Amino acid sequence: GENVEQHPSTLSVQEGDSAVIKCTYSDSASNYFPWYKQELGKRPQLIIDIRSNVGEKKDQRIAVTLNKTAKHFSLHITETQPEDSAVYFCAASIVGSARQLTFGSGTQLTVLP
């Protein structure tokens, strides 16, 4: 089955700096890679996702890059703000298949004011 590894487990950055979280996956058939944000005491929510037919996707201050050859993808947050502080989870799956989403172990991001 699929295995997703996520690094780092914790990340602290100064407000305004950039943050990068990296994930690797094991199944080359995976073609869908979402990122979820979970604020303290709240449910996870999708913030961005990417399909394997593109290498990069941006949405304002958030971007995700995908390297299919190396089987890794990354979340980039620019101009970080205190409200970006949360746990971020990456995941991998195969769209249209019966296989469920496999999540990484999460990264606790703290943005210091």
Added chain:
Amino acid sequence: GAGVSQSPSNKVTEKGKDVELRCDPISGHTALYWYRQRLGQGLEFLIYFQGNSAPDKSGLPSDRFSAERTGESVSTLTIQRTQQEDSAVYLCASSLTVGPYEQYFGPGTRLTVT
């Protein structure tokens, strides 16, 4: 429209008792997932229902755990003879299977076994 709902929001039970957790997915979502999240930990996959297919039970930690789903509606997760290590937040999520594939999570049920 209404999102994923779960009940109860909190459940305190004594060790050895059975508990039943309920999830109401978004209408029309054929896929439904249960996860366990221990304090400060990640999302541990438990079980996945996809339409009328046989559920993927590969994440259930023991035979004390079981889940059912009637068609594409409500699902219940049952934990028998609860143990203290079962204490966690149990999250349910639902999604479409023909895109978009976003999983919408419910608010979770916080289970405390004393």
